[in-house]
Amino acid sequence: MDFTNKTVLVTGGSRGIGKATAIAFAQKGAKVGINFRSNVKEAQKTLAELQGEGHQIFQKDISQKENCEELIDDFVKAFGQIDILVNNAGISIFHEIDKVDFDHWTHAWEETFRTNLFAVANMSYWASQSMIKTGGGRIVNVSSRGSFRGEPTKPAYGASKAALNAMSQSLAKKLAPYNIYIGVVAPGFTETEMAAVTLTPAERENLLRESPFQRMAQPEEVAHAILFLASEGAEYTSGTIIDVNGASYLRQ
Template sequence: MVSPTPAPASPASPASPFPSSGRRVLVSGASRGLGRALAQGFAANGDRVAVHFGSRREEAERTLASLAGSGHVLAGGDLSTPDGASAVAESAGEGLGGIDVLVNNAAVNLPHPLATTPYDEWARTWQAHVSVNLLATAHLSHLAAHRMIGQGGGGRIVNIGSRGAFRGEPDHPAYGATKAAVHALGQSLAVHLAPHGIAVASVAPGFFETERVAPRLSGAEGEAIRAQSPFGRVASADEIAAAVLWLASPAAQWASGTVLDLNGASHLRT
């Protein structure tokens, strides 16, 4: 009997030098809410975290004090300007001795329904959203990626986008538009940075509970929000953070370029 010819072995993938813990992580907008949950998740994983804050220093200090392990730092600064973003990246990189992971979480989300918003306020609100949600994400990504390239060993960038980029945000159109742009930016960078071992991905959360939105989850409005998902609830910040930690892990390199929906089946893309 003739023995079957064995199938040719697949070429072995080179071992990634990107570590599973002990990484240097910059989380923007980490003074509270999802940013705090992200910082806590990375710290519990054994990573060292730079906790960025804009104006809420006391809350950022509470985040810092809540982190497991040691070696974490504060990185304060205004991300709405290129110089401010540069200062934050420099502070984080110097404090941690480098940057291996960037999570672009800082965002503005101010209501501005077109029909009832005066033009001057409309223009200011759009500028604020573009400056923080989109340009700060682009600037920090540039700064962190250059550090990662110089360090060698690859890296991760994870952007916090939104379900609103796909289903629309009638009362927050600049938020929806800038989050859609963040998704597109992440996909462009995923292609460009792959030769350097840097994976880039985004998450698109639906409604999740934080201190800021807690009042909206009471009464009839809260019932309507929870009813958006067939699970009859909203997400926790920890659930969103868990997905981000996976995308930032060595196991998730092949997810580079993805936009991961995290909305409890409240909006299904086709």
């Protein structure tokens, strides 16, 4: 896969899957824009790890809809056009229906959908407007195996990712005539910095048992699938959802 002369915007690109994706695109010759919400130090650290020159960071909270148009505008001003958008930014809030009060419940749903679905819809809208003008592009959305198997402790997360899948496939149909191709990756639990901090030993052990590989996904493995969907020659996979969960959840 060669992305020389391609421009890529990765939301939530300073850590975890987003960071691995930004690094992978840069290694393949792309000019990369890293979007992040608040941690400037982490974003600058990731920027310094990117191979090649001309990469930039963009601080915007894309859960606020006005920031999505501004982010695309800023990116296009910096790079000339947007060839590839990776909608990776997402949040996850625990809200077990039998354990939380109603305020916590509604807050979890509103915040989760604002970031995991509405921001992706808004980013896709503004990116596609630009891509239509330049003759096409690619959008890759990061979903989750939770969109298929359910998330009993975080139902809003599972629901937001299921909605993202449906939206992605709708856009794949609508945008194909404009040479804009949509792909989705649905990772299982991934070995990120956040996982290392938040998982208890017992939780980690349970997760390891879910996959016959007896391990979690590495961020680089998810990034590999993202790069495939964004690559030249993958056009006819538009609308595809690729599972990256180590056979921990198999769907028909």
